[in-house]
Amino acid sequence: MAFSFRELFFGGTTxxxxxxVRLGVMIMSVLGMLFAGILSILLWFEVSTALNLTSKEKAALVIAGLVETLLFVASMLGFVGAVVRKQLFVQIYAYFIYVHFVLNLGVAAFLLYTLVHVSTTDQNKACQLAIQNADAQNQCTNLFRVGLGVYGAxxxxxxxxxxxxxxxxxxxxxxIQxxxxxxxxSRISRMSARASARYSSIKDASEHDSIPLHATNTPHAEDFDPYDDNVEGPDFRRTSLSTYPAYEDPHAAASPNVKAKDHNSKAEP
Structure with a gap:
């Protein structure tokens, strides 16, 4: 199997x-709810109470409050999705984490550029112009550098x-995917195995349909031909009705003496 960076970074389970990783998602979502909830409360409180903010500063605070509020909601969905193994909730949380990381990367880069620019200007004003001692100027310059280093770290x-x-x-x-x-x-394989077993059972049963109706083990067994005069057909006279008593004529059942008497009486003039 070829080496894949995608499998290395995103294919693991720990x-x-x-x-x-399921435990990691739970921990991250809990921390996300905690920090995002606190930051959203502070940002919305600052927006509602600060009156001397410019329009740009207020818009930035509103955007930051919206982002942190959405992160709080997404963290809740991520926690629920990790507990119940819901793929949709975990995917929503994952997409928002990606977007939040990109936004934080942009904000960090912008703040770093701003701090470097401001620190350079302030350093020239505070350290080079206001302070005349060379040692004090070096200490002031190192202080600004330490601040930038702390922020970068x-x-x-x-x-x-x-x-x-x-x-x-x-x-x-x-x-989860x-x-x-x-x-x-596995469900499809079980269904296919069940269907193949059912088809094989039907095929085995259809093999018995070719067995002839007459007894094949008799050496001189022949099929019945109704148009052949030399072959006696089946006797249909003995049916299931033959078990009932047949109808008898009462005159035919009379004794022979009675029949003779009736004959003699007819013969007399």
């Missing part, structure tokens, strides 16, 4: 070497964790 850690979670969800989706395909294939 994560962290020994844990099942946190953003990279969050993105890697979310990417690994997306791989876990993809593995579980593929596992394989299980359904195997179940469908």
């Amino acid at each position: 994560f962290c070497c020994c844990l099942r 946190v953003a990279a850690g969050v993105l890697l964790a979310e990417m690994y979670g997306a791989i876990i969800v993809a593995r579980y989706v593929n596992q 394989r299980e359904k395909r195997n179940t469908r294939a």
Whole structure:
């Protein structure tokens, strides 16, 4: 079998070497409900209470609140789908995890660009112009660099964790699809085996239809020909009605003396 990166990353059934991917989806969905619920509450509270926000800032907060709210709902569906093994719910959760990862990647890149630009400007203003001591300028510059490094490490850690979670969800989706395909294939094979057994039984029964009606073990057995005068046909006189008493004429049953008396009386003039 040829090596496949798709099978390596998305075809497994475990994560962290020994844990099942179904357990991983449950843990991820619970954490997603927790963090997304808290963030959505904070974002919607900020939108409703902050009055000095610009239109762009308010639109950004509204979009972020919508994304976190949808992540909360999708995490609920993912948890239910992992518990009851519902493929549709797990797929919805997986697709939203993919979209959320792409959005977080874009937001992290935009924030990194903004922080680098702002830190460079602030560094020139705060460290080079406001501070005259060379040692203090170096300390100020290192402080800005440390802040950028901390942000980069946190953003990279969050993105890697979310990417690994997306791989876990993809593995579980593929596992459910394989299980359904195997179940469908086994059901079809059982039905085909049952149909073949039924056909073979009908075929065995049809083989007996060619047996002739006359006894084949008799050496001189011949078929009955109704147009042959030399062959006696079956006697139909003895039927099931022959078991009942036949009708008798009362005159025919009279004694011979009575018949003779009647004859003599007719012979007299």
